[in-house]
Amino acid sequence: MVIFDTNVLIHYLHGKTSAVKLVKTYSKLGGLAVTYINKYELMKGTTLAGDMLINELLGSFNVLYLNDVSISIAADIYKDLKSKGKLIDDADILIASMAIASNNILITFDNDFRHINSKLIKVIVE
Numbered sequence: 001m002v003i004f005d006t007n008v009l010i011h012y013l014h015g016k017t018s019a020v021k022l023v024k025t026y027s028k029l030g031g032l033a034v035t036y037i038n039k040y041e042l043m044k045g046t047t048l049a050g051d052m053l054i055n056e057l058l059g060s061f062n063v064l065y066l067n068d069v070s071i072s073i074a075a076d077i078y079k080d081l082k083s084k085g086k087l088i089d090d091a092d093i094l095i096a097s098m099a100i101a102s103n104n105i106l107i108t109f110d111n112d113f114r115h116i117n118s119k120l121i122k123v124i125v126e
Contacts, residue, residue: 001030001031001033001104002026002029002104002106003034003035003038003064003095003099003105003107004023004033004061004107004108005109006041007109007110009023009034011126012057013053018124022124032060033062033102034062034064035063035064035065035094036063036064036065037091037098038095039054042058064102064104066094066098069101070094070098070100074093074096077096077116078090078093088113089112096113096118099121104120105122106120106121106122109126110123111123
């Protein structure tokens with residue numbers, strides 16, 4: 001399964017070529033996913049019509065939730081980043097931890113994720 005970060009999905013919804021290609025390519029390969037945090041980030045600023053569009057897009061996606069394993073991984077990521085003076089947003093730490101806990105690749109355009117040491121996180125340069 002491949003998890004798409006919020007920024008990839010926003011670019012996809014706006015028809016940005018790089019994001020559309022990513023989503024189409026991985027759609028052909030199998031399971032797509034988002035975390036419940038990504039879903040929240042997508043929906044928090046939309047109208048009812050926007051919510052319907054997002055729900056339509058995510059209808060075929062698996063949604064990953066926090067669990068004890070991902071919380072433990074998130075705490076470790078936080079401690080590691082803090083010790084290096086490279087803290088990032090808590091939501092991003094939680095998203096990364098859910099990808100790592102579920103052993104799925106996370107695809108993002110957000111360079112902050114480069115600070116997290118995991119082969120499962122793929123930062124795409126636009």
